[in-house]
Amino acid sequence: MVHCSQQVGKDDSYANYASPHVLSVSEDYPEAGFVSFSNYVNGLYCYIDFANACDGQGVDIELKQMAVEPSQWTWNGSMMIKQKGCNYDAVKFMYTDANGDTQFTQTDCGVLNGGYWMPYSTYYTGLVPAMTKFSIVGTDLKLVLKTDFSISGGYAQYDWQCRSYGNDICPSKYDGSADSGCYVQSEPWQPGKGVSCSMENAACMTTTCEADGISAFFSENLFHVNSKHSGSFMEQLQAGHRVLRRADTGAVLQDVMNPNNMGDLCGYQVVDGGIQLNWNYWMCGVAPTMKNGKITYGITLQALGNDSDSDPMIEFYVDLDATAECQYDPEIDLEASFFVNQEDVNAEVSHYGSLEENFDCLFYEDSKRKNQIMDHNIVNMGERIYGRVESKSNAGYGLIYKLQRVTFTDASGKTDPQASFKVVGGGKGSKIVQAKVQKSKYIQNQKYWRPLGENMKFSFLSFGFEDLDEQNAVDIKCHIKIDIDPNVNQGISRSRGAPMADFDDEYNSADWGVYDYYEDEQ
Numbered sequence: 001m002v003h004c005s006q007q008v009g010k011d012d013s014y015a016n017y018a019s020p021h022v023l024s025v026s027e028d029y030p031e032a033g034f035v036s037f038s039n040y041v042n043g044l045y046c047y048i049d050f051a052n053a054c055d056g057q058g059v060d061i062e063l064k065q066m067a068v069e070p071s072q073w074t075w076n077g078s079m080m081i082k083q084k085g086c087n088y089d090a091v092k093f094m095y096t097d098a099n100g101d102t103q104f105t106q107t108d109c110g111v112l113n114g115g116y117w118m119p120y121s122t123y124y125t126g127l128v129p130a131m132t133k134f135s136i137v138g139t140d141l142k143l144v145l146k147t148d149f150s151i152s153g154g155y156a157q158y159d160w161q162c163r164s165y166g167n168d169i170c171p172s173k174y175d176g177s178a179d180s181g182c183y184v185q186s187e188p189w190q191p192g193k194g195v196s197c198s199m200e201n202a203a204c205m206t207t208t209c210e211a212d213g214i215s216a217f218f219s220e221n222l223f224h225v226n227s228k229h230s231g232s233f234m235e236q237l238q239a240g241h242r243v244l245r246r247a248d249t250g251a252v253l254q255d256v257m258n259p260n261n262m263g264d265l266c267g268y269q270v271v272d273g274g275i276q277l278n279w280n281y282w283m284c285g286v287a288p289t290m291k292n293g294k295i296t297y298g299i300t301l302q303a304l305g306n307d308s309d310s311d312p313m314i315e316f317y318v319d320l321d322a323t324a325e326c327q328y329d330p331e332i333d334l335e336a337s338f339f340v341n342q343e344d345v346n347a348e349v350s351h352y353g354s355l356e357e358n359f360d361c362l363f364y365e366d367s368k369r370k371n372q373i374m375d376h377n378i379v380n381m382g383e384r385i386y387g388r389v390e391s392k393s394n395a396g397y398g399l400i401y402k403l404q405r406v407t408f409t410d411a412s413g414k415t416d417p418q419a420s421f422k423v424v425g426g427g428k429g430s431k432i433v434q435a436k437v438q439k440s441k442y443i444q445n446q447k448y449w450r451p452l453g454e455n456m457k458f459s460f461l462s463f464g465f466e467d468l469d470e471q472n473a474v475d476i477k478c479h480i481k482i483d484i485d486p487n488v489n490q491g492i493s494r495s496r497g498a499p500m501a502d503f504d505d506e507y508n509s510a511d512w513g514v515y516d517y518y519e520d521e522q
Contacts, residue, residue: 004048004145009041009152021145025050034064035143036157040089042149047094047142054162056098057187058137063129066091066156067114069147070127089147091156095138104144105134135163170197171318172221178203182221197318209326211357212395213280214297216324220274223303224318233303234270244268244275247300247321248287277324282397282453287489294327295355295399295482331404334361334478358395358452361406361478363387369457384434387458389478396452398488400443402427402502403456404481410465411473419465424458426507429516435460436515443486447518448502451485 004023021040025048027033035050051059071087073080090107097103110129143158172181182204183197199205204219223233229241236242244253254267261267266284268275277299279286286297300323332355364386365371373385389403406424422430427448429435438457440450450456464474507513 001144002046004037004044004046007044007046009147010043010149023048027053031162032160034157034159036155037143037145038155039152040145040147040154041152042147044145044147047144049140049142051141051160051162054139054141056137056139057163058135059141059160059162061093061134061136061158061160063112063132064157064159065113066109066129067111067154068109068129068156069151069154070109070111070124089145089151089154091146092144093134093136094140094142094144095136096140097138103138105136106130107146137163169195169318171224171320174199174201182219205322205324207324207326209328211355212282212392213278213284214286214299214324214326215276215278216299217271217276218274218301218322218324222274222322223320234274237275238270242303245302245304247302247323249285253301280394282394285397287398288484289489290330290484291325291327293330295330295484296325296327298323298325328355328482330482332356332359332480332482334359334480335475355396355482358392359401359478359480360390361387361476361480362390367459381462381464383462384459385462387460387478389456389458389480391452391455393453396482398485399452399482400449400485401452401480401482402448402450403437403458403478405477405479406458406460407477407479408463409475409477410468411475412468414468415465421463421465423460425512426504427502428507428513429458429460431511431514433460433463434515436517437513439516439518441518446502449483451487452482 004021009021021037021044023037025033025035030053033050035048037048068086068091069089071083071085073082074085074087075081086107086109088109090109092107093105095103108129108131110127111124112129112132114124141160147154168185170181170183170185172183174181174184178201180201182199182201184200186196186198199222201219201221204222206217208215220233223242225233226236226242229236229239231239233242237244238255245251246253254261254264256262256264256267256269266279268277279299281288281297286299288295288297290296300321303320303322334356362369363373365373367384367386369386369388387406389401391401403424404427405422408421408423410419421433423433423435424430424437427437429437436457436459437448439447440454440456441447442450442454
């Protein structure tokens with residue numbers, strides 16, 4: 001078998017209008033086109049290759065017209081008998097399958113949209129091709145034509161399309177530029193085949209994590225456009241044809257800039273190119289989880305393609321879940337600096353990032369904690385210093401915390417090794433400096449944990465390190481441990497972040513917690 005352009009046919013034995021066969025292969029696009037032949041002559045057995053751009057995903061083929069002599073009679077060895085089939089002229093497809101083997105479709109012939117074909121058109125009425133559509137998974141596609149010694153002049157045309165052509169189902173396509181779409185599709189989609197859309201364009205989602213909330217931008221290119229209605233996704237959203245939902249509650253989100261929704265702080269705002277969310281965890285009830293050892297707050301939006309569509313027609317939609325997350329370190333340090341001698345104590349507190357903004361670790365001269373220690377105050381050695389961890393109101397929804405340690409470290413540079421002492425360790429007060437730590441009854445059997453937004457008290461006797469005189473710098477670090485609140489996040493397993501027990505080998509002795517107290521004990 002050779003290419004049809006290289007094979008010479010024979011004159012028709014029964015007609016004088018036979019001429020050389022004409023073949024055509026047209027590719028309107030690299031992945032779609034048609035293949036055809038016309039006015040074929042007798043005595044051919046050849047092929048026309050096509051769809052070279054299609055890969056192993058295969059090709060879909062549809063017959064548009066055909067006039068190929070169908071078999072009416074055949075010799076059975078003793079007489080001519082009439083039967084349907086393709087024993088005279090015929091076409092078929094040839095391809096290589098995934099195993100590297102050559103395969104053929106069944107042969108076909110007949111008249112479809114043939115119009116007037118020679119004086120034999122009436123004779124062939126009703127003899128239509130057996131198949132008009134093919135789906136072939138393979139490579140090296142060829143249309144094969146076979147003609148016998150009589151009846152020529154026929155033709156056929158097939159439209160074809162690579163399965164990868166037009167089968168991008170992701171809502172938008174990322175081409176490497178920030179102003180393009182959002183997704184890279186794993187592979188071309190076809191019926192029965194699963195594909196994934198990976199969001200590769202960082203500009204499509206941006207997230208800012210505050211200590212008490214999250215701000216997130218979602219590009220409109222993230223969302224599937226419902227083709228039943230006109231306009232972009234944002235226009236459909238504003239027209240009420242599409243809605244956004246919270247995945248955790250199923251609640252439909254509202255446009256906070258709509259006058260009818262003023263006061264709703266847990267909705268969305270339409271901005272240029274997408275939507276913006278600015279949510280406070282506490283006000284919007286965004287519950288935390290533990291993920292890879294980090295406290296994680298997440299907002300997952302759902303955009304269902306057929307929302308608000310009661311039309312019974314089956315349509316193609318892509319549903320979307322888009323999640324913006326903020327992760328926080330569950331252990332933070334609040335740092336202060338003291339200058340200690342026989343008379344002076346100066347205090348200064350600074351904050352560093354993430355959840356630290358929810359806390360202050362402050363020191364006072366009086367038990368009512370009214371007179372904060374400033375750089376002009378004088379506090380004698382051995383006097384009681386009153387501390388307080390202030391937790392920002394309405395902060396850290398679904399979280400609890402414990403003052404794990406308060407550590408004094410010599411910063412004068414006069415001690416070697418550097419002197420250090422813990423006033424609070426493992427949540428308990430040191431007996432040596434008569435430290436007192438306020439306990440909590442918020443969680444049963446875990447008396448040093450309390451919810452964020454609730455303050456706690458501690459106190460201790462002021463001290464200095466040996467072999468130092470005059471004014472000496474001391475660094476102070478309040479170490480706070482944060483965990484998931486089981487009273488808010490019901491059913492969270494221990495492995496996912498239920499609070500640790502207060503037992504700690506290093507601090508479980510008579511030197512720790514002797515003076516600790518509940519508020520009602522004072």
